[in-house]
Amino acid sequence: xxxxxREILQLLEENARIPVETLAKMVDLPVAEIEAIIKKxxxxxxxxxxxxxxxxxxIVETETVTATIDVKVTPKRGxxxxxxxxxxxxxxxxxxxxxxxxxxxxSVVIEGKxxxxxxxxxxxxxxxxxxxxxxxTHFQLKKYKHDGVVFSDGEGDHRIVITx
Amino acid sequence: MTQKxxxxxxxxxxxxxxxxxxxRKFFDLASSMENIISLGVGEPxxxxxxxxxxxxxxxxxxxxxxxxxxxxxxxxxxxIANYMKKQFQLEYDPKExxxxxxxxxxxxxxxxxxIVDPGDEVIVVEPTFVSYAPLVTLAGGNPVSVGTxxxxxxxxxxxxxxxxxxxxxxxIMLSFPNNPTGSTMSLNELKEIAKIVEEHDLIVxxxxxxxxxxxxxxxxxxxxIDEMKDRTVIIxxxxxxxxxxxxxxxxxxxxxxxxxAMLKIxxxxxxxxSTMAQHAALEALQTGMEDVKKMVQSYKxxxxxxxxxxxxxxxxxxxxxxxxxxxxxxxxxxxxxxxxAEKLLLAERVAVVPGHVFGAGGEGHIxxxxxxxxxxxxxxxxxxxxxxxxxx
Numbered sequence: 001x002x003x004x005x006r007e008i009l010q011l012l013e014e015n016a017r018i019p020v021e022t023l024a025k026m027v028d029l030p031v032a033e034i035e036a037i038i039k040k041x042x043x044x045x046x047x048x049x050x051x052x053x054x055x056x057x058x059i060v061e062t063e064t065v066t067a068t069i070d071v072k073v074t075p076k077r078g079x080x081x082x083x084x085x086x087x088x089x090x091x092x093x094x095x096x097x098x099x100x101x102x103x104x105x106x107s108v109v110i111e112g113k114x115x116x117x118x119x120x121x122x123x124x125x126x127x128x129x130x131x132x133x134x135x136x137t138h139f140q141l142k143k144y145k146h147d148g149v150v151f152s153d154g155e156g157d158h159r160i161v162i163t164x
Numbered sequence: 165m166t167q168k169x170x171x172x173x174x175x176x177x178x179x180x181x182x183x184x185x186x187x188r189k190f191f192d193l194a195s196s197m198e199n200i201i202s203l204g205v206g207e208p209x210x211x212x213x214x215x216x217x218x219x220x221x222x223x224x225x226x227x228x229x230x231x232x233x234x235x236x237x238x239x240x241x242x243x244i245a246n247y248m249k250k251q252f253q254l255e256y257d258p259k260e261x262x263x264x265x266x267x268x269x270x271x272x273x274x275x276x277x278x279i280v281d282p283g284d285e286v287i288v289v290e291p292t293f294v295s296y297a298p299l300v301t302l303a304g305g306n307p308v309s310v311g312t313x314x315x316x317x318x319x320x321x322x323x324x325x326x327x328x329x330x331x332x333x334x335x336i337m338l339s340f341p342n343n344p345t346g347s348t349m350s351l352n353e354l355k356e357i358a359k360i361v362e363e364h365d366l367i368v369x370x371x372x373x374x375x376x377x378x379x380x381x382x383x384x385x386x387x388x389i390d391e392m393k394d395r396t397v398i399i400x401x402x403x404x405x406x407x408x409x410x411x412x413x414x415x416x417x418x419x420x421x422x423x424x425a426m427l428k429i430x431x432x433x434x435x436x437x438s439t440m441a442q443h444a445a446l447e448a449l450q451t452g453m454e455d456v457k458k459m460v461q462s463y464k465x466x467x468x469x470x471x472x473x474x475x476x477x478x479x480x481x482x483x484x485x486x487x488x489x490x491x492x493x494x495x496x497x498x499x500x501x502x503x504x505a506e507k508l509l510l511a512e513r514v515a516v517v518p519g520h521v522f523g524a525g526g527e528g529h530i531x532x533x534x535x536x537x538x539x540x541x542x543x544x545x546x547x548x549x550x551x552x553x554x555x556x
Contacts, residue, residue, distance in 0.1 A: 011465070022538070025472040026465035157536075161515055162191040162204035164294045164343075 004029060008037060009046070016050040053149045066095070066111050066143075067118050069126065070104040070136040081105060084131045093121050104136070115139065182298045186521030190505065194515040201544045203532040204515040206343060208488070210407040212444070213455040219447030220440050228439055234431040236264025236415070237442050243449040244415050252375065252385055254393070256417040263427055264437045264445075268373045268401040268414035270430070273299050275369050275397050275416060276335075278425035280305035284334040286369075289320050290523030291491075292339050293371065297523065305334070311524025314493055317482045318345035318525065322356045329360070335367040338386065341374040344522045344531035345491040346467075346484020351384035358389045367422070368396040373414070374487040376405035376456055379464040383486070394419045397426075404487075405456050406448045411441040463488050463535065470534045470541055477549040488535040491519065495528040497552070505530055511554070512547040 007027050011018055020038075024031040041047045056062055073084050081099050088108060089097045096109035108126070112118040122137055143151050194200060211217075235241060241258035248254045256262055265271040272295060280286060280303040288296045288307045297307035310328045312318040320338070338357075340349045349357075361368055368386055375383040387396040401414025414437075416426065430436075467484065474481045474492055481492035494504045501518035508514050508530075519526030534541055 007461070007465070022469065022542075025469040028468045028472075157209065159202075159205050159207060159209070160191070161194045161200065161202040162187060162517060163206045164185060164187050164517075 005037060005041065008034065009041065012038075012047070016052075053147055055143070055151050057143065064111050064113060065115050065118055066109065066140040067122075068138045068140065069108040069110060069122060070100075070138075071106040071108055071126065072104045072133040072135075073106060073129075073131040074133060075105075076131060084129060087129055088126065091121070091125060093118075093125075104134075178302065178304075182301050185294045187294060187517060190509075190515070190517060190521075193506070194509060197509070197513060200509070200513040200515050201536075201540050201547070202515040203534070203536065203544055204517050205533050205535060206489075206517075207409040207535065208404060208407040208459065209535045209537065210459050212406065212408050212411070213448070213452055215451055215455075216406065216408070216444045216448045220444035223440055223443035228443060230439065232264075232436045232439050232442055234436050235262065235427055236437055237439075237446070240264055240442050240446045240449075243446055244417070247449050248398075248417060252383065252388065254385060254387055254398070254417070257420070260420045261417055261423050263416050263423060263430055264442060265401070265414040265416055265430065266434055266437050267403065267412040268371065268399050269295060270434065271399040271401070271414045271416040271426075272296070272337075272369070272371065273303075274426045274429040274433075275399060275418075275422070276300055276303040276305065277429055278422055279335055279367055281334070283332060285330060285332040286334060287325070287328050287336040287366075288523065289336065289338055291318070291342070291344050291519060291526035291529075292337070292522055293343050294521060294523075296337050296339075300337075306332075308333070309524045311526075312345070312347070313525055314480075314482055314529070318342060318347035318491070319349050319353055320357060322360055325357060325360050329364050329366075333364060333366060335369055336361065337369045337371065339371040339373075341378055341383070341484075341486025343374065343487055344489050344517065344519065344526065345482075345529075346487045346489045347482075348378055348380075348485035349384065350381070351388060354384055354386045355389055358386060358392045361386075361395065362391055366395070368392065369399065370396055371399045373400050373404050375400065377460055377463055377488060378486040379460075379467060380483075380485045397422055402445050402448055405459075406445075406452055407459065408441075408444070408448065411438070411444060413437055413441045413445050466534045466538065466541060469538065470532070470545070473541070473545040477545060477552060479548065479552065488533055490532045490534060491529045492532065493529050497555070501527055501530055508548065508551050512551045514544050514547050514551075 004027055011023060020031055020034050024034045056064055075081050076083050085097060088094055093110050094108055095111045098107045100107050110118050110121055122135055127135055241262045244262050245256050245258040248256055276299050282304040284305045285308045286300045286305045288309050290309050290311050300307040308328050310324050312320055370386050372385055387393045387398055397418035399416050402408040470490055471481055471483055479492045481490050484490055497504060501520050505516050505518040517531040519529035
């Protein structure tokens with residue numbers, strides 16, 4: 001059963017909109033059972049949410065800028081990095097936040113409408129947090145691949161139509 | 165003398181005696197049409213894993229462009245030996261029992277040419293890959309076709325085999341998991357076959373190119389049966405498991421005497437398999453097994469989807485245990501498989517391969533490859549459904 005759960009999760013991770021009927025056929029379980037499994041995985045927060053991968057650069061009016069910011073912080077006694085992390089991820093501008101090993105501590109992904117907006121966020125909100133020692137901002141120039149999805153149009157099927 | 169008569173005299177009687185592949189006609193028709201969904205492709209829909217492609221590029225950058233040993237790079241043969249041991253519990257000596265070939269196709273050809281004397285009979289278990297019987301003929305032998313049926317899930321029965329054996333029978337060609345039926349044979353079923361093979365002192369040419377694509381249980385090779393290993397030549401390769409069809413890289417493992425005979429033909433006709441492809445194959449065996457696992461899981465999911473969808477639209481189909489083909493019966497439509505395939509192509513623009521091109525037992529069935537996207541499969545099933553309803 002564990003194996004079936006993993007299979008369902010992998011298929012959903014690839015395409016969250018796959019119909020349950022299709023899933024049921026693919027993993028060879030009844031539809032009702034698939035629905036029950038998904039519900040359970042949602043309740044257990046194994047499935048945390050469903051989102052869509054969008055190439056916003058193709059929608060001119062909604063073009064955004066994204067930056068990754070390396071943040072060095074002083075961890076606090078008792079709560080370590082969690083406390084400062086929480087202070088940062090509560091901002092809706094923060095799209096992602098990771099604790100890192102290496103030269104800095106937190107990797108913050110910020111999305112804004114303009115470079116100015118992102119810059120202001122860094123100077124006004126992020127750097128002013130007590131534990132933050134320093135920030136280094138890297139603006140993304142082009143998205144080639146995101147969450148396993150390549151953003152360019154593929155080359156299509158090169159195979160000839162009928163082969164033995 | 166007209167040009168035509170002259171040219172027919174110029175080619176040998178042997179080659180004149182074989183027919184071009186029946187798949188050709190269909191290919192020409194399908195190629196002339198646009199917007200078709202093809203279930204006719206006998207190869208993976210995956211591209212060779214990037215790591216493998218990258219290893220080939222790197223070998224070119226480093227200048228590995230010369231010949232290799234006739235039997236293939238020894239490093240590659242050692243990896244093949246390790247692979248066969250790990251995946252199928254079969255041990256072969258990389259120095260004497262393995263040849264890297266130009267696809268499994270070359271391996272089939274040189275295996276037959278190594279064992280067949282003029283007039284020898286070779287039993288070809290059909291439906292099967294289109295090249296077997298012509299290759300037997302070209303090797304100077306007589307192909308004896310045995311047609312398996314849907315009633316036995318396209319498995320060879322001991323009785324069918326016994327009935328086909330004569331004093332001239334030299335060998336039997338098996339191919340499980342099978343193209344086009346997707347059938348597999350279990351170790352117990354193979355044991356029944358093995359008894360007869362031993363009794364009549366036959367050689368087995370076992371084409372196991374689809375071995376990795378075994379979905380219900382584990383692949384069994386007839387060579388896994390102790391007495392069989394010394395009389396079995398296993399033909400395999402990288403095309404299907406590693407999605408490397410265009411690289412033309414296969415291999416063969418078997419008893420030293422037959423392998424050394426094969427090597428003689430291979431060294432005179434091929435010299436060696438492509439060096440850059442061999443470098444890619446080495447990488448595939450060393451780091452590509454995770455990719456194989458993912459691809460196999462995806463085929464299995466699509467198989468499940470496809471066969472259940474056929475069930476829903478009332479197209480009778482046995483559950484194929486391997487490869488990436490379904491072989492549903494179209495007998496109750498009253499059409500021959502060729503008529504059915506042609507009408508389906510023209511009416512609904514879905515390309516399938518009529519079963520009769522795969523030999524005895526194939527008539528009344530169509531081969532549908534599910535090595536295509538889920539969206540294509542969905543659309544193809546909807547179109548086939550519409551087609552079936554249109555003349556019911």
